[in-house]
Amino acid sequence: MVAAKLDGKAAAAAIKDELRERVARLVEAGKTPGLATVLVGDDPGSQWYVAGKHRDCAEVGIASIRVDLPETATQEDVEAAIDQLNADPACTGYIVQLPLPKHIDQDVIIGRIDPAKDADGLHPTNLGWLVLNVNDEITTPLPCTPRGCLELLERNGVELAGKHIVVIGRGITVGRPMGPLATRREHNATVTLCHTGTPDIGAIARQADIIVAAAGVQGIVKPEWVKPGAAVLDVGVSRAIDPETGKSKVVGDVDPAVWEIAGHISPNPGGVGPMTRALLLKNVVEMAERQA
Numbered sequence: 001m002v003a004a005k006l007d008g009k010a011a012a013a014a015i016k017d018e019l020r021e022r023v024a025r026l027v028e029a030g031k032t033p034g035l036a037t038v039l040v041g042d043d044p045g046s047q048w049y050v051a052g053k054h055r056d057c058a059e060v061g062i063a064s065i066r067v068d069l070p071e072t073a074t075q076e077d078v079e080a081a082i083d084q085l086n087a088d089p090a091c092t093g094y095i096v097q098l099p100l101p102k103h104i105d106q107d108v109i110i111g112r113i114d115p116a117k118d119a120d121g122l123h124p125t126n127l128g129w130l131v132l133n134v135n136d137e138i139t140t141p142l143p144c145t146p147r148g149c150l151e152l153l154e155r156n157g158v159e160l161a162g163k164h165i166v167v168i169g170r171g172i173t174v175g176r177p178m179g180p181l182a183t184r185r186e187h188n189a190t191v192t193l194c195h196t197g198t199p200d201i202g203a204i205a206r207q208a209d210i211i212v213a214a215a216g217v218q219g220i221v222k223p224e225w226v227k228p229g230a231a232v233l234d235v236g237v238s239r240a241i242d243p244e245t246g247k248s249k250v251v252g253d254v255d256p257a258v259w260e261i262a263g264h265i266s267p268n269p270g271g272v273g274p275m276t277r278a279l280l281l282k283n284v285v286e287m288a289e290r291q292a
């Protein structure tokens with residue numbers, strides 16, 4: 001058996017098509033959504049991701065604002081940029097690209113974002129509503145990557161209700177928020193979160209109907225960790241030298257041999273990454289609709 005591909009590019013393109021119409025309605029009503037990005041430093045990966053977010057905005061008609069600060073920016077400089085965006089009516093939502101340089105206190109910065117403009121859904125108030133608001137319709141932005149993972153599965157007919165999801169990795173953008181999101185009644189999954197302190201992750205992963213691999217360790221998910229027919233989302237990103245070209249390339253957490261065992265796999269690149277970007281746009285549109 002070879003796993004069916006969970007094509008993130010195709011699903012993201014469908015989401016963007018849906019959003020284009022909603023953005024047009026907002027623009028017509030004089031409520032043009034505007035996404036700002038705050039990038040501190042010159043990490044090439046972060047620069048690439050931020051550039052992608054601005055391209056995505058242009059594709060669906062969302063205005064975008066770029067705030068780039070040098071690696072030497074101080075905590076006060078970053079806080080001043082945040083205060084400016086909180087006060088700017090042209091900015092209906094924004095993100096601070098992570099990771100921030102080590103000398104910047106990330107928690108303080110995320111906590112300073114106006115929760116109504118928190119396009120990543122990572123502000124403590126929004127994460128708090130996600131935990132508290134188990135039954136009701138969500139009216140706050142949701143973390144983009146976990147939301148993208150669930151939407152990728154649902155759009156490909158992979159049922160979540162009653163399923164056991166094993167998440168590998170406890171980072172704030174993926175692993176931590178996946179539990180509160182996937183266990184909401186609308187999804188009704190059961191979530192186990194594994195991390196570097198978990199003994200024998202393979203024994204736990206083998207029980208999963210769905211594995212979300214977000215460790216950032218190349219090939220950590222081996223075929224013997226996967227129950228035949230399980231769905232596997234390859235979220236973690238590392239870079240490795242391609243032996244054929246000698247160039248650096250993106251590699252995921254899932255060993256290629258897992259394709260012979262799993263029922264569905266999201267490739268990496270081309271799986272969850274494009275969904276993260278599409279769900280960011282969805283958050284921006286939903287926030288602008290609420291603000292309107």
Ligand SMILES: Nc1nc2c(c(=O)[nH]1)N[C@@H](CN(C=O)c1ccc(C(=O)N[C@@H](CCC(=O)O)C(=O)O)cc1)CN2
Pocket residue numbers: 048049095096097098099120144145173250268269270271272273274276277
């Ligand atoms: N403020 C945030 N910072 C970071 C987040 C986030 O959600 N919010 N997530 C990651 C980076 N990220 C978005 O910011 C991101 C990562 C990867 C992709 C993507 O589409 N990747 C491509 C492959 C890219 C390549 O070839 O280099 C893919 O998977 O096909 C989009 C967004 C950390 N920081």
